[in-house]
Amino acid sequence: MRFPIASVLLFACVCVAQGGELMASAARRSITPDLKNGRPVYMAGFGQGRAATGVHDDLWVRCVALSTGEKPLAVCAVDSIGLFWDDVRKIRAGVPQATVLVMSTHVHEGPDTMGLWGAKQGVSGIDEEYNALLVARAVEAIKECLSTMRPATISLAAVTPKDVAGYFDDSRPPVVHDPQILALAVNDMRRERIATLVNWSNHPEALGSKNTLITADWPAGLCARLESLEGGLVVYVNGAVGGMQSPLGAKIIDPRTKQPAPPETFRFAEAVGEYVADHVHEALHDAERADVDAIIYREKLVEIPVANQGFLMAAQAGLFKGRQAMEAGKSKAPVGYLRLSGQGRPKLEVALIPGEMYPELSVGGVVKDPAGDFPGAAVERPVKSMLTAPYKMLFGLANDEIGYIIPKVQWDEKPPYTFGSTKRWYGEVNSVGPEAAPIIAQALEELVKTSGKP
Numbered sequence: 001m002r003f004p005i006a007s008v009l010l011f012a013c014v015c016v017a018q019g020g021e022l023m024a025s026a027a028r029r030s031i032t033p034d035l036k037n038g039r040p041v042y043m044a045g046f047g048q049g050r051a052a053t054g055v056h057d058d059l060w061v062r063c064v065a066l067s068t069g070e071k072p073l074a075v076c077a078v079d080s081i082g083l084f085w086d087d088v089r090k091i092r093a094g095v096p097q098a099t100v101l102v103m104s105t106h107v108h109e110g111p112d113t114m115g116l117w118g119a120k121q122g123v124s125g126i127d128e129e130y131n132a133l134l135v136a137r138a139v140e141a142i143k144e145c146l147s148t149m150r151p152a153t154i155s156l157a158a159v160t161p162k163d164v165a166g167y168f169d170d171s172r173p174p175v176v177h178d179p180q181i182l183a184l185a186v187n188d189m190r191r192e193r194i195a196t197l198v199n200w201s202n203h204p205e206a207l208g209s210k211n212t213l214i215t216a217d218w219p220a221g222l223c224a225r226l227e228s229l230e231g232g233l234v235v236y237v238n239g240a241v242g243g244m245q246s247p248l249g250a251k252i253i254d255p256r257t258k259q260p261a262p263p264e265t266f267r268f269a270e271a272v273g274e275y276v277a278d279h280v281h282e283a284l285h286d287a288e289r290a291d292v293d294a295i296i297y298r299e300k301l302v303e304i305p306v307a308n309q310g311f312l313m314a315a316q317a318g319l320f321k322g323r324q325a326m327e328a329g330k331s332k333a334p335v336g337y338l339r340l341s342g343q344g345r346p347k348l349e350v351a352l353i354p355g356e357m358y359p360e361l362s363v364g365g366v367v368k369d370p371a372g373d374f375p376g377a378a379v380e381r382p383v384k385s386m387l388t389a390p391y392k393m394l395f396g397l398a399n400d401e402i403g404y405i406i407p408k409v410q411w412d413e414k415p416p417y418t419f420g421s422t423k424r425w426y427g428e429v430n431s432v433g434p435e436a437a438p439i440i441a442q443a444l445e446e447l448v449k450t451s452g453k454p
């Protein structure tokens with residue numbers, strides 16, 4: 001059965017603010033689950049039935065708010081495997097006075113907020129009380145931001161460390177990373193740090209599948225280190241983490257011992273986070289100040305046909321507890337475009353992608369292999385090539401999590417398999433389908449095109 005290509009459901013322009021003094025603030029709330037309420041907490045991201053046995057470090061919702069005029073923009077990162085659009089809309093409904101963007105860090109060491117990792121196969125792992133707590137805490141953090149906005153300045157920095165490829169174990173060809181580490185630093189008028197938003201692209205799953213202690217994984221080490229070096233609140237937003245960007249299996253030298261960090265340990269996770277923190281700290285040293293006087297955010301809801309039988313069965317079995325309209329064979333997901341500009345020039349552009357995009361769709365490098373299921377498909381335009389600002393970010397798992405977003409020409413469920421493999425590649429099993437990438441790329445291109453001059 002074939003579904004029509006892109007059908008754009010709704011077009012929403014949220015013009016945030018224009019032409020005023022920059023104001024900013026930051027706030028966080030703990031979203032660590034209560035392990036003493038008598039109900040098991042199932043941890044998401046690997047297999048089913050992984051009940052948490054303790055807490056190593058807290059999970060957080062961390063927000064930075066910016067405004068150059070009337071309606072403030074709140075950018076929040078949640079330590080969660082992923083939040084569906086339905087839950088993000090609940091957060092938005094709680095603070096209609098702000099434009100709210102919610103990105104999941106994709107931590108594999110926190111509660112199952114999506115339902116796929118319950119006690120056993122076919123049983124939802126969603127604890128509605130926990131999802132409601134997460135929504136309430138996010139709303140609280142955003143409200144605190146709105147009540148503490150103060151005059152601010154922004155600096156932007158980016159760095160691609162020479163040895164960064166060593167921090168990814170990419171299990172699926174082509175081996176492509178979106179390796180750049182980007183930072184947006186917000187200072188108050190006394191030059192004290194309000195917040196540092198950091199954007200990179202790697203899976204927070206360094207502890208591996210056997211760990212049963214709740215943790216924010218390597219972003220915990222990143223936030224702790226960078227907050228001690230720079231002050232203020234760190235907000236880590238993940239990027240194009242698909243196909244497969246993971247520190248699991250990477251050989252990382254621990255600068256403390258000069259020896260390889262033992263895999264799947266807390267020290268290993270911390271070393272990854274500290275590596276990112278140290279590079280951000282150095283890059284911010286000679287960061288450019290960006291005088292921002294206008295912020296716009298635009299969003300489009302796209303409809304993507306769901307080809308994944310596993311997702312359709314999960315929806316029918318009630319694993320998502322009513323979230324997402326997958327029952328009808330379609331998934332509705334938001335695609336977003338954010339731009340910060342000053343004196344008519346773009347300073348920072350951000351593509352907001354509702355899932356785990358393969359990095360070749362961000363920076364280019366898609367490989368056509370005749371063994372793919374759609375060898376004649378057009379190659380999607382790389383997201384970052386659509387942007388023209390000196391700093392370009394891609395926010396992954398943004399406002400939704402629809403799974404992997406795979407270049408259509410690399411989609412490969414049927415034999416023969418691409419790149420000479422004798423078995424199926426991992427990826428498609430956690431993707432809504434082959435139309436996700438072309439529909440999202442097209443929607444983003446339209447958003448950029450129709451957003452006018454900075």
Ligand SMILES: [Zn+2]
Pocket residue numbers: 106203241356
């Ligand atoms: Zn993932």
